[in-house]
Amino acid sequence: MAPNSTFTPDAIAAGFHALSDPLRIQVLELLRSQELCVCDLCDHxxxxxxxxxxxxxxxxxxxxxxxxxxxxxxxxxxxxxxxVALEQYLAEFRRFSPILPIRPPCET
Structure with missing residues (x-):
């Protein structure tokens, strides 16, 4: 991963933590198309x-x-x-880790 201040462990953790709540996801969905004030967000x-x-x-x-x-x-x-920074962080895993087929569980 290239050195980038956006990729600090704290920044990445904060980003994914913020994305972990359904209400926050709804807020982000509303803001996709336009800027909104708090009162509009509350109404929606x-x-x-x-x-x-x-x-x-x-x-x-x-x-x-x-x-x-x-x-x-x-x-x-x-x-x-x-x-974009969060997306690039995840893309690094895809780029350097081969995606392997799912193996059946081992028989004991």
Missing amino acids: LGTTQSKLSFHLKTLKEAGLVRARQEGRWIYYSLNLPQF
């Missing part, structure tokens, strides 16, 4: 702002979403370079 997801804030914080800390403030509203969007 049928959840409270306090619950969503926790999940958005996790996504931000993992670098998967960006936040920008406009007036009193905070708008969220995907941070695509971080998704």
